[in-house]
Every structure is written in C-alpha cells, then in structure tokens.
Amino acid sequence: MNRIRQYTQIFIFIILGLVVLSLLGVMVWYLRDIVTYLIVAAIIALIGRPVLRLLSRVQIRGRSLPSGVNAAVALLVVYGFGLIIFLIFIPRLIRQTEKLESIKIETISSSLQEPIAAIDRFIHTYQLTDEAMSVEEYFVNTVKSVITSASVSHIANSLVAFTGDLLIGFFAISFIAFFFLKQRTLMHQMVIVFIPPDYKEKVNSILVSIKTLLTRYFIGVVVEVLLVGALITLGVSILGVENAILIGFFGGIFNVIPYLGPIIGGIMGIGLTILGSLNLDFYDEMVPLVAGVTIVFVVVQLIDNFIFQPMIYSSSVKAHPLEIFLVILIAGNLAGVGGMIAAIPVYTILRVIAREFFDQFEVVRSITKDI
Numbered sequence: 001m002n003r004i005r006q007y008t009q010i011f012i013f014i015i016l017g018l019v020v021l022s023l024l025g026v027m028v029w030y031l032r033d034i035v036t037y038l039i040v041a042a043i044i045a046l047i048g049r050p051v052l053r054l055l056s057r058v059q060i061r062g063r064s065l066p067s068g069v070n071a072a073v074a075l076l077v078v079y080g081f082g083l084i085i086f087l088i089f090i091p092r093l094i095r096q097t098e099k100l101e102s103i104k105i106e107t108i109s110s111s112l113q114e115p116i117a118a119i120d121r122f123i124h125t126y127q128l129t130d131e132a133m134s135v136e137e138y139f140v141n142t143v144k145s146v147i148t149s150a151s152v153s154h155i156a157n158s159l160v161a162f163t164g165d166l167l168i169g170f171f172a173i174s175f176i177a178f179f180f181l182k183q184r185t186l187m188h189q190m191v192i193v194f195i196p197p198d199y200k201e202k203v204n205s206i207l208v209s210i211k212t213l214l215t216r217y218f219i220g221v222v223v224e225v226l227l228v229g230a231l232i233t234l235g236v237s238i239l240g241v242e243n244a245i246l247i248g249f250f251g252g253i254f255n256v257i258p259y260l261g262p263i264i265g266g267i268m269g270i271g272l273t274i275l276g277s278l279n280l281d282f283y284d285e286m287v288p289l290v291a292g293v294t295i296v297f298v299v300v301q302l303i304d305n306f307i308f309q310p311m312i313y314s315s316s317v318k319a320h321p322l323e324i325f326l327v328i329l330i331a332g333n334l335a336g337v338g339g340m341i342a343a344i345p346v347y348t349i350l351r352v353i354a355r356e357f358f359d360q361f362e363v364v365r366s367i368t369k370d371i
Contacts (some may be wrong), residue, residue, distance in 0.1 A: 037169060037172045039175060041172075041176035042177075042187060044078055046215045047215070048074040048075060048078045049074075049211075050215070051073070051078070055074060055333075065185075067182050070181070070182075071181035075178055089246065090247070091247065092243060097272060126245065179278065187211070188207050188211075191203070202357065206353055209355075210352050213316065214348060214349075217345060219316075220312035224304070224309070225253065225256060228247040228251060229251055229253070232296060232300050233245050233247070235299070235300065236269070236293055239289060239293065239296070241273050241293060242273075242277070243272055248330035250268045250269065251268075251300070254268070257341060258332075258340045258341070258343070259328065259332075259340070260332075260340065270294065273289060273293045273335050313344060317344060317348045319344075324347075327347045330343075331346075355368035
C-alpha cells in the first residue's frame with residue numbers, strides 16, 4: 001500500500017512537473033531576451049565565484065572588504081580577461097578580413113589553377129554534371145559571393161545595426177551579474193520562493209549542488225578553449241602559417257560546440273592557411289602546408305578528446321565520458337547545435353534533481369552516485 005502511494009506521488013509530481021515546464025516554456029519564449037540576459041549573467045557570476053571567494057579572504061586592518069566591492073572586482077576580473085582576449089584577437093580578425101577584401105579573385109583562381117583544371121577535367125571526363133559553367137567559373141563566382149559577404153563594410157553595417165541592442169544587453173547582463181555576485185544567495189532565492197514548503201529542503205540541496213557543479217563546468221570550458229586554442233596556435237606557428245593566433249582563436253572558440261565544432265574550426269583554419277599562402281606553389285608547397293595544418297587539428301582533437309575532456313567534463317560534472325557522449329548525441333538530434341552546447345549543463349541539473357526526488361530507483365542511483 002505504501003509503495004502504491006509512493007508511486008502515485010511520483011506520478012503526480014511528474015505530471016505537475018510537465019505542466020510547470022510547459023508554462024515555463026511559453027513564458028521563456030515570450031520573454032526570451034530577458035531569460036537570455038539572466039542565463040548569461042548567471043554564467044558570468046558562476047565563473048566569477050572563485051575570484052569572489054579569494055576576495056572574501058582579503059582583510060584590510062582586520063576587516064573584510066564590502067560585498068559590493070568584492071562583486072565589482074570579481075566582475076571586472078572576468079570582463080578584464082574577456083577584454084584581453086578581445087584586444088589580442090579582434091584586431092587580427094579585422095586585418096584578416098581587410099586582407100580578404102583586398103585579394104583579387106583572379107589571384108586566387110590563378111594560384112589554384114592546377115587543382116581546378118584537374119577537377120574540371122575529371123567532371124567532364126565522367127560527365128558528372130550537365131552545367132555549361134566550368135569549375136573555374138563556378139569557383140570564381142562562389143569566392144566572390146563569400147568575400148562580398150565577409151567584406152569590412154558589410155560587417156561594419158551589421159555591427160551598427162545591432163549596436164544599440166548589444167549595449168542594452170551588456171549593461172543588463174552586467175547589472176544582473178553584479179547582484180548575483182554581491183548577494184550570493186540571490187539566484188538561490190529567486191528559485192526557492194516558488195517552491196512549496198514541503199520541498200524547500202530538497203530544492204535547497206539541489207541548488208547548492210547545481211551551483212558547485214556548473215561553476216566547475218563553465219570554468220572548465222574556458223580552460224579547454226584556452227588550451228585547445230594555444231595548442232593549435234603553437235602547432236601552426238611551427239609550420240610557419242600566417243595568422244596562427246587567429247587560426248588558434250577560431251579553433252578554440254568553435255571547439256565549444258561538441259563534435260561538430262572542431263570540424264568547423266578545422267575548415268576555417270585550412271581556409272585561412274590557403275588564403276595566406278596563395279604565393280606558394282600548389283603541389284610542392286601549399287598541399288604539404290595544408291596537410292600539416294590538418295594534422296595539427298587532428299592531433300589537438302585527439303589530445304582534447306582523450307585528455308582535456310575526460311579531465312574537465314568528467315571531473316567537473318561527475319559523469320562518465322560515455323554518458324556525456326550519449327547525452328550530447330541525443331541533444332544534437334533533438335535540438336541541433338544549440339542542444340549540443342546546452343546538453344551537459346542541462347543534464348547536470350536533471351541528474352541533481354533526480355538524485356533528490358527519485359533516489360529509490362536503481363538507474364537513478366547509478367548515474368548520480370558520484371555527485
């Protein structure tokens with residue numbers, strides 16, 4: 001009888017949870033900008049927590065610094081780190097974009113004439129297309145459209161178009177993140193106020209665990225981006241590739257997207273390598289250089305997959321690497337690239353909730369035993 005009552009309570013809890021999630025989903029959709037600000041501010045606050053903990057130990061004449069000062073300094077440290085990254089990479093990105101704009105299509109076509117001619121002969125020999133346009137003409141038209149879309153003027157116009165929204169978002173996120181840091185329990189209180197008294201104790205435990213695990217995770221992601229970017233930069237620098245830092249920057253940033261991101265980063269790296277090496281002989285110099293860059297990306301990915309990710313993801317969210325792989329795979333099928341990026345944080349939250357409310361199930365105990 002007790003077991004029936006227990007399962008009935010679980011069933012009711014699941015139904016109520018689905019209803020609440022549905023209502024939250026509708027609300028999030030209509031208030032998505034504000035929700036985005038809150039999520040980004042929460043992530044910044046979580047990344048700034050270790051700095052805040054260090055500052056809380058600082059004492060001047062036996063007195064601790066005011067919480068507002070600690071919060072402001074922690075926020076400035078996080079932003080300062082971001083500003084350093086911005087100042088290192090953005091000027092290089094602008095210069096590379098300007099260089100792309102200055103490259104004549106004929107120069108690219110002439111440099112790659114041999115492989116284009118070989119592809120053209122292959123296509124016409126085996127009659128793989130009915131198009132009258134040659135591969136060279138198609139290539140020139142495609143490159144023109146890419147360079148036009150990547151022009152400095154186009155980027156500048158796009159930046160001007162959303163500068164207002166960007167500034168509003170920056171100040172809103174900064175304001176929210178400051179108070180999340182100043183009042184450490186503010187995020188906690190924002191959730192707990194909606195929880196019925198009977199569940200407050202369990203939800204308190206859930207929030208504490210989530211905050212700890214996600215702090216480790218987001219700091220781990222930042223560390224992984226830096227390590228991957230640094231290794232790619234080092235590898236392509238040894239090969240003598242121009243704009244090695246920019247290639248490493250893109251490789252590190254896109255690595256945040258599980259599985260698909262490294263491929264995108266690699267393609268961009270190879271593209272930048274080719275555009276920076278148009279003066280080289282294609283078969284004797286450019287092909288070996290591109291092969292070397294490809295090997296660098298493959299080796300860095302192997303290091304990331306077998307060393308960085310197990311250490312960072314598995315240790316930060318206390319999950320088995322196979323669990324993480326399957327979760328990311330499922331999230332990718334359900335929600336695309338965005339789902340893959342959000343998969344690990346969301347799965348972490350769900351595991352913590354399951355541990356508190358469904359610990360009587362063996363499967364729940366097995367996936368939550370380490371958290």
